[in-house]
Amino acid sequence: MRWIHIDDIVELREGERARAARTVPANAEYLDRHFPGIPFVPQTLLIESMAQTAGILLGKTTRFERDVILAKIDRAEFAELARPGDALVIEAVLEDIREEGARASCRILRGDVEVGRATLVFALLTDRDADRLGARGFVFSGGLFGGLRPD
Amino acid sequence: MAFPVLDRITGCEAGRRIEATVTLSQSEEYLADHFPSFPIMPGVIMLEALVEAAAWLMRLGGEGGGIFALREARAVRYGRVVRPGDELRVEAAIAGDRDEDPSFTGAGSVGGERAVAGKFVLRRVPLDGLDGAARASLEAFLEERRAALLGRPAGGG
Numbered sequence: 438m439r440w441i442h443i444d445d446i447v448e449l450r451e452g453e454r455a456r457a458a459r460t461v462p463a464n465a466e467y468l469d470r471h472f473p474g475i476p477f478v479p480q481t482l483l484i485e486s487m488a489q490t491a492g493i494l495l496g497k498t499t500r501f502e503r504d505v506i507l508a509k510i511d512r513a514e515f516a517e518l519a520r521p522g523d524a525l526v527i528e529a530v531l532e533d534i535r536e537e538g539a540r541a542s543c544r545i546l547r548g549d550v551e552v553g554r555a556t557l558v559f560a561l562l563t564d565r566d567a568d569r570l571g572a573r574g575f576v577f578s579g580g581l582f583g584g585l586r587p588d
Numbered sequence: 589m590a591f592p593v594l595d596r597i598t599g600c601e602a603g604r605r606i607e608a609t610v611t612l613s614q615s616e617e618y619l620a621d622h623f624p625s626f627p628i629m630p631g632v633i634m635l636e637a638l639v640e641a642a643a644w645l646m647r648l649g650g651e652g653g654g655i656f657a658l659r660e661a662r663a664v665r666y667g668r669v670v671r672p673g674d675e676l677r678v679e680a681a682i683a684g685d686r687d688e689d690p691s692f693t694g695a696g697s698v699g700g701e702r703a704v705a706g707k708f709v710l711r712r713v714p715l716d717g718l719d720g721a722a723r724a725s726l727e728a729f730l731e732e733r734r735a736a737l738l739g740r741p742a743g744g745g
Binding site: 474484485574 | 591592619621622623624625626630631632633635639657658660662663665666669677706713718725736738
């Protein structure tokens with residue numbers, strides 16, 4: 438399983454909100470390995486779809502110069518299962534942006550139906566964090582995240 | 589690979605708490621993206637380890653071979669990162685019921701250092717849509733997983 442859980446950023450209002458599209462793969466191996474015969478997207482991966490949408494929205498406010506990592510899941514709730522073939526829209530709204538990070542309010546929709554929602558807290562890493570981790574510039578430096586950066 | 593996440597169940601007090609481990613493999617495919625120059629276990633996979641452990645606590649506690657989905661997570665905080673080769677030890681404990689769905693507290697650590705902690709609620713997924721053959725195959729899968737997690741041959745105690 439690769440680690441990209443949105444297909445495209447379809448709308449982005451800088452520093453405010455973003456919408457991403459995600460079609461659940463029809464036959465991804467992880468869906469069947471999760472529970473054979475009853476394929477649905479693990480809710481943790483739906484949280485990741487919301488985190489990636491909000492993470493790109495927050496990263497763009499720093500021109501992708503600072504690393505953004507998920508620091509806390511304040512709350513996540515799921516009302517519906519997401520199944521193979523579902524066309525999902527992920528919405529993220531930035532709230533409370535500070536120097537050290539931000540909070541984002543996110544939703545996942547299938548048509549008019551809300552599949553789930555989450556409030557996520559992100560850290561914007563500092564040079565000191567980078568020294569502690571021994572890594573910097575790792576989130577948006579390339580790979581698939583690099584390809585999803587809306588310029 | 590990634591799913592299912594856990595390698596081993598290392599302790600279980602039926603109806604109360606469970607302990608399990610997962611070691612992050614160097615060859616885990618998602619590490620190529622997360623992240624190319626800094627491979628670490630995604631935070632949501634740590635949460636998935638807690639969710640999986642809690643679901644096994646339900647199954648091993650005589651709640652049947654059902655399957656569970658995450659209904660709600662709250663105050664999930666992250667500490668140290670989990671790198672390739674690290675063993676994440678997780679623990680989940682029953683904290684009560686929320687509208688008849690089981691709720692849990694969970695935590696995970698590497699070498700005694702906290703990596704994740706939080707609260708969550710699971711929901712049983714209805715299996716009404718499955719025919720007899722599909723249900724049998726799901727049950728065989730769960731039995732195989734159970735044996736692997738407990739380190740015992742399938743069908744054994």
